[in-house]
Amino acid sequence: MGYNKDNYRRIRDEYVNKAALARSRAEERKNELHIRFPELREIDDALAQTGIRIMKAAVEGKKGLEDRIAALRREVEALRGARDDFLRMQGYPEDYTDIQYECKKCCDTGFLEKGMCTCMKRALILxxxxxxxxxxxxxxxxxxxxxxxxxxxxxxxHANMKFILKTVRQYAKDFTTDKARNMLFLGPTGLGKTHLSTSLAKVIIDRGYDVVYESAQNIFSDFEYDRFKSGYSEDRSGGRASKYLECDLLIIDDLGTELSNQFTISCLYNIINTRINREQSTIISSNMTQNDLRERYADRITSRLLGEFKVLFFMGEDIRAQKLR
Ligand SMILES: Nc1ncnc2c1ncn2[C@@H]1O[C@H](COP(=O)(O)OP(=O)(O)OP(=O)(O)O)[C@@H](O)[C@H]1O
Ligand SMILES: [Mg+2]
Ligand SMILES: [Zn+2]
Structure with a gap:
């Protein structure tokens, strides 16, 4: 299962920077206090020394080790108490020089022993x-x-739409990357094809998958850009269009509104075929009928669209018009 790779890389870097910043800010606060209050520096130096003494005690042999360590621990506690008292007396909170991580659970590492921290999951979802x-x-x-x-x-x-809603909700709930499950939303304008696409996208993104939604027109122009205007000769090697081949779920909206030519048709074939072969799911919406599709696209495309996609027919009265009334 895959969070978007670029997002993942960027957010992981942000976490590394965030944690480093939290540490350097704490260090700054400490230095500032040491300059103002030399007596605090003495306490901190003593605390640092006890750390070293504990390590030394451990190598000095087993005899009486527990007692020696217990004594050192008491010393540490006394020093910490003195430090807290001192800060409080000067009007500072006791944790003033502690590292203030944004997330206390993972200390801004983004990870816990069990796996990714919820804070990083949330950042990836956003x-x-x-x-x-x-x-x-x-x-x-x-x-x-x-x-x-x-x-x-x-x-x-009504019954038809109730069935579609149930199917689409179930799809979003069951979505996995183990197996491609494709859907084709067909029907006239204003019947909720885009609405249901965005609804299911949200659920699937929330479940941690990489979803890309785009109109057919924009998808083709991204492929066109990669092919003719940028240095990318192969659309798989990066570039604007690579996300359409890589994401866990691709939603192509408004298929049929693009200016159709050999290039767009070969792009569409490439997208559909590549994704089917790699078991990646695709959802396509269109105002076209099945016959329109057959007329407009080559057989090798329509046979895949009508064979490998679950076709849902949207029927009803334009909701945009109903809302205006
Ligand atoms: N069942 C619904 N309940 C509430 N609002 C809806 C419903 N279906 C659609 N809408 C709203 O009506 C408008 C049109 O719907 P939508 O964009 O999903 O239609 P569409 O089928 O994608 O149309 P087109 O083929 O023109 O792209 C949107 O603002 C959408 O939020
Ligand atoms: Mg639409
Ligand atoms: Zn966290």
């Missing part, structure tokens, strides 16, 4: 919203505000 391309849409569109009443004028449409 970054995932951004890199998915739908952070603003996701704030407005969710399973929670997907209302089936908009389809209730017609029983068949």
């Amino acid at each position: 970054a995932g919203y951004e890199s998915s391309g739908i952070s603003t849409l996701m704030q407005k569109q969710s399973f929670e505000n997907f209302n089936l009443d908009y389809y209730s004028k017609n029983d068949k449409y």
